[in-house]
Amino acid sequence: MRHEVRFSGFGGQGIILSAVILGRAAALYDDKHVVQTQVYGPEARGGASMSAVIIDDEPILYPKVRDPDTYVIMSQQGFEKYGSNPRKDAVMLLDSDLVHDRPSCPWVGIAATGVAKKELGREIVANIIMLGALSSATPVISGKALEKAILDSVPKGTEELNLKAMKRGQELGSAGGSS
């Protein structure tokens, strides 16, 4: 199976880190071939940043994601720039607090930023909530692999918080909230 996942949001949300964690999870713990890329520029600070992961059973040659089957979108501008034209059978996870439009493909709204702030007290873990949701709402990555990759990637002392965020995300992801 091959998956092309695209993340977008604004700078500071950890859009690239999300992709890195997903990539690590798939490569190291689901034993897949993975290529992770991103677009970034100074303008990305104010505007929309984007990162992408290809997960495949076979070696990945052409490395760029051109037509993702899975989206994780965390800002309205990100939606407009990188998520407005998904293919029909794609699945889009979106932060329902920050993305106001809705796509033409199936989607799951996750109130990640709100939950991160209100329930977990740290807005910064919104991206981990989205990753958790990704693992429960799509076949892209296994929860086990994701958990291990998160533990590898987050700063010491924040493991518990991040795992909690992931779990919450998984719950929100299974619950749906989709179109």
Add this chain to the structure above:
Amino acid sequence: MRHEVRFSGFGGQGIILSAVILGRAAALYDDKHVVQTQVYGPEARGGASMSAVIIDDEPILYPKVRDPDTYVIMSQQGFEKYGSNPRKDAVMLLDSDLVHDRPSCPWVGIAATGVAKKELGREIVANIIMLGALSSATPVISGKALEKAILDSVPKGTEELNLKAMKRGQELGSAGGSS
């Protein structure tokens, strides 16, 4: 007629200036085609510096002097590096105070440095003495043209001294002293 003249001596003697004056004289006042070149390098300071002039009735294409018919040599090292292998029919003017060897071609010894220092009180005009000698001892340049070019080239206030030096050189040049 074509002449290829090579000057050599040590840094500070005005070897390049000599060539420039000769070139100017021939170009502006004898109405010839002239190309003037030189070799210089940091090593030229201590060692031997060289400059050359081609004077021709026709335009000069290849600009380098390879086998001069006329030499003006003002130091022993200059002789060794640039004057030791003249063609048989060349003429060499040499500063008899500073050049100790003698060439295989016809030559004229001129005590330029000694005369400049003792008679004229300024060693620096030794090169002008040599030019004067060149104009009288060889057909390379006319005395008239040389005089004008010297007046064009020397610092204001030193015209008289330099003309005196030229005249002395012309005397010494006609007097011979050759092999």
Add this chain to the structure above:
Amino acid sequence: MQGNIASAEGALAAGCTFFGGYPITPSTEVAEHMAARMPKIKGSCFIQMEDEIASMAAIIGAAWTGARSMTATSGPGFSLMMENIGYAVMTETPCVLVNIQRGGPSTGQPTMGAQGDMMQVRFGSHGDYSIIALCPSSVQECFDLTAKAFNLADRFRTPVFLMADEVIGHMREKLEIPDSVEIVRPKTLPEGMLPFTPGPDGVPGFAPFGTGRYTHVTGLTHDERGYPDTTNPARHDALVRRLVSKIEDARHEIADYTIVNEDAEYVFVCYGAPVRTVKEVVDKRKVPKTGYLQLRIVWPFPEELLKRFPKCRAFIVPEMNLGMIVREVGRHVKIPVIPVSRIGGELHTPEDLIEAVKIAESTT
């Protein structure tokens, strides 16, 4: 792991103990990784210099103490290094430069990938010279080729360039780090031999500072003792021709490449990121009659390899520039050579290359 990090790790695996650099997108991660790793390695030094000129100077200075030394930069910084690159060539200083290419000219597109410095690396400093340039197309190659660059630098006593690009430098893939990498240090200067007397391969032995050989090193034209001799044409001619030929004459030994499908009629000549697309087209989609020559070392250009495709009707050269190495291919063959240029930061798509094959078919 990211290509840039893999490159840093490749250097460390090869025993690099000195890094002097100046941050610039998209190469900065190389320096940042070195800054994190080197202070923990005894005898190693990471230093952020005041600019790229100083970075290049510092790694040359470090190399003369016998250290394996390296810097990393991108276009604008690379341009600033040109004078001291010439110095490294002239003084036969082994060192490694990583250039993560971005969109130029000038500040251009700091965050987008390109291969626009491929002629600069060969001709960007004044005067005649040659260098060795490697181009990775994967994170693994970033590691492997960086390590290899150090061996080539020492073997030929010359600056060696890892000419990567933003696409590969910022891509993350799995990297397998071997238990150890091959390390070939320079020949030492035999007793009684002058410091710039070449061996039979044109390369002099190396006597780093502190070994009591009292070497004078200068960027001026010099004799075998290393003493300046700047007005003797024969001296200069001999020295510069040797500097060039020690590399150019060894192009066979140096060449590092992959050939796929020698029977191909349409042959891609490729290096760096576009190799990925070429492989997609040839290896995966198996577009008929196509094959490729992947150059992992682009300079010295191994022109003989072009002869390895006897049935070739046209060479297709996809580059992320307006056509640089295609000039080199064109000089050596009489059949059509088709450039496929992409600039602006986007890698060629497989469709781009399939289109080029069609054009080649229709014109040959």
Add this chain to the structure above:
Amino acid sequence: MQGNIASAEGALAAGCTFFGGYPITPSTEVAEHMAARMPKIKGSCFIQMEDEIASMAAIIGAAWTGARSMTATSGPGFSLMMENIGYAVMTETPCVLVNIQRGGPSTGQPTMGAQGDMMQVRFGSHGDYSIIALCPSSVQECFDLTAKAFNLADRFRTPVFLMADEVIGHMREKLEIPDSVEIVRPKTLPEGMLPFTPGPDGVPGFAPFGTGRYTHVTGLTHDERGYPDTTNPARHDALVRRLVSKIEDARHEIADYTIVNEDAEYVFVCYGAPVRTVKEVVDKRKVPKTGYLQLRIVWPFPEELLKRFPKCRAFIVPEMNLGMIVREVGRHVKIPVIPVSRIGGELHTPEDLIEAVKIAESTT
């Protein structure tokens, strides 16, 4: 008069009012002459900058005030200018650089002539671009071509290079200074037009500072307003291709050359000092079957001119480098191309070239 002085005088005749430079052998006389002359010309400024990077920066700054500006240097300084040369290209700044070439690489032979920077001038800065390079072969051409360089710089809004060499720069010959030289200033930016919207020839009009057009100038990839737009591949592609094609497409208009003997079988392609020897061989000694193409403008390379010799059996390219422009000739023709390289500071002798003709005869 010396070639270097003639070049300075050519600039002054063309109305150059700003010179920013840094001394370096063998170009220093250009600066020294400007230092003597400019303070006497009202509204002119000579400034000796702290280095060559600053010199290049200063002349670009000056150019944006509408001044005709220039610098002069040699190899090591030229290498240092590479980053800002790219900036001038990207920002379409008209300015003139004189490079009196000396023996490289590195410090090399400071006082000896060479043509070793001919590829550097074309490819020495990072990224894709094009430039215009002129090569004088006499003191008169130093004057004429320097003056012309300013017109080309303004016409195409690009840095223009006088690539002379020490031989010509330090040679003294008679110079005839015309009463006035032709001066073509840049098109002014039409009212309502954006500062980087190109005209039909690809060249935008010019609105220097102080004219109330509020131009933002950046070396980043930019839109027609001059505002940065660095992540849009199409923008970059369009901009950089235009920068290249405004020059390359005009190669016919730009070309400046002399052709002698179109019926020749052995044709010298030459520029700079070696032209003197070629003329000695062809014009004076009238060696049979020979002719020549003298390029006074080498870049953009006017490849069509090579077709002007229908009977040509081989091109012979004498250069004071290890073979640079010969690469370009080789790319465009199928017949043999014979390089004649002289490095070390000695100009080719007539015998060298006659020998080359013999070789050409025996191999074709």
Add this chain to the structure above:
Amino acid sequence: MRDEWFRADRLPHIYCAGCGNGTIVNCVLEAVSMTGWDRKNTVFLSGIGCSSRAPGYILTDSLHTTHGRAIAFATGVKMADPSLHVVVFTGDGDLAAIGGNHFIHACRRNIDLTVVCMNNHIYGMTGGQGSPTTPLGKTSTTTPYGASETPFDLVDLAVAAGANYVARWTSFHVKQLTEAVLNGLNTPGFSLIEVRCQCPTSYGRRNKYREPVDYITHLKAHAILKDKWESMEKSGQDMPADSFPVGEFVRRARPVMGVPDEA
């Protein structure tokens, strides 16, 4: 009016939320608008960095040059046309790392420029590497274990190199800063105004000043007026850690370059 000097069509700018650069641009334009200069004859230049993006938001002619070289470009502009008013925006990296030489030479020549250095102690644009003004012990991506090189004092350097006007303030001191810039604009010769400011993204995040307000509070607390600083020094007091003097350090009339003849 300050607002007239902005390129309103380009706002909001690319600076991160709470970045000190935006404040400094305000103060500089406030000062410029007080001079009565014509926008037509005023030119802003900069090198490369976040700080150096400033001229792109100002409605005058402007040159966004290469990293570190803005002052050299400005020298060309000013010397070629002394009737132009020339202001340079620069960062600590741009001015003091790669651009150090042009900086001291312009001070020495006393070229009539006003240079505003947005000193955030870090390379902001490239994501937070140490700069020549990163304080000892502070963390950056290239000093992950704390900076170990002594930082420059930019004011000392400018004074030693010969500048005619030198002042230092912070992004908190908006009024004083505006006045200092105005003084700089009005002093013939080279003026340096160093402004210590917050970079929440690249510096603050790694050094416990995550919120913009955190670092500006720190700046406010550690800036000591020059006179007070000097009297403390004289009395042999230990200076509080991380504190630094602010105020006007030099205003003098050494020979200048690039001033129009009539002036």
Add this chain to the structure above:
Amino acid sequence: MRDEWFRADRLPHIYCAGCGNGTIVNCVLEAVSMTGWDRKNTVFLSGIGCSSRAPGYILTDSLHTTHGRAIAFATGVKMADPSLHVVVFTGDGDLAAIGGNHFIHACRRNIDLTVVCMNNHIYGMTGGQGSPTTPLGKTSTTTPYGASETPFDLVDLAVAAGANYVARWTSFHVKQLTEAVLNGLNTPGFSLIEVRCQCPTSYGRRNKYREPVDYITHLKAHAILKDKWESMEKSGQDMPADSFPVGEFVRRARPVMGVPDEA
């Protein structure tokens, strides 16, 4: 013994008759020979210029680098192998014109180098162009009507930038100079020893100091001991034209780089 440090086979050197550089090399080698250092572990570096030819005459490992960059190269040498003793020869052009940035950064970092600047106020090697230390009004080939840019005070710059040891003497003061160099060699961190010296060929010739003795006599007459200079300053006296202070200006112990761990 000093003589052992010369490459006798390369003498006489290329310097003009009476050039101050030769004297300075003597003094530096005298000081070096007093340290007891091993020639094997001592490295001389330089940039480009007459002054920078010095290492070529010294029998140790040496790097004759590119113009202005010697200190950056030296930083690489010293940081890669702190056990080496590293001395840099440079000229006023090499150090203060093109090399100014590396100079101030090495001072800031306090890299353990000793830098000897042969300040002849001119670009000697290229035939006498003005340098950043050419005094106001003096003639050179690029200042034919007299220099109009204020020169640097190299000592002030080094002090402001952070160097641990800074002294100035002239080529006349051979004993004091030797001692200053020795102090520089022995002080951990960056040491600058500026030596004002004669260039009869490129500077003297155009400024009425044609004979070597002329300019050295001038130097002798215009060098004022630092203490005296300061007391004159304090008492508000006008300094005699062309005079300058000599002596030791700073000797301190700021944090250093490139010193071996055990030291």
Add this chain to the structure above:
Amino acid sequence: MKLEIDESRCKGCNLCTMVCPYKIYRPGSRPNRKGIYIPELDRPERCPNCRLQELYGRRLCGVCALICPDQAIRWVPEKPYEPMKVVIEY
């Protein structure tokens, strides 16, 4: 004059909340469409600039607008002029 925060520019940095001597700005409590917490104004008419700018013919205080890094704070003319809101404070 009326004090306004331009929502299209404000990035929610809260520097204004720090500097106003009248504490007119309070950190925002709800994100806007872009996710930004725009500060809320607490009786902005207390600002001397709102009240007295036209009277004195020049800007008063203005520190918030000077420090606002995003050029988001400005005063817009109010018509009709609302004298009722002016409360002189001593």
Add this chain to the structure above:
Amino acid sequence: MKLEIDESRCKGCNLCTMVCPYKIYRPGSRPNRKGIYIPELDRPERCPNCRLQELYGRRLCGVCALICPDQAIRWVPEKPYEPMKVVIEY
């Protein structure tokens, strides 16, 4: 010890003539083969270094040799030692 000027190195700059407290060096009067006026020595044995170097086991004065830019001045051992020439000056 005997004071010597190495003719192959001396370039005739006359700095030695300037610095010697004993005025041992005098500007030369005749050029040598290279055209250089080598200084002449006036009773060099007056130099304390000639006389006392071996006695004290270290170089004395030595200013001429330090200032000589051409490394042309040196002391060479004399054999046999010539005590007759020593004149102690006060």
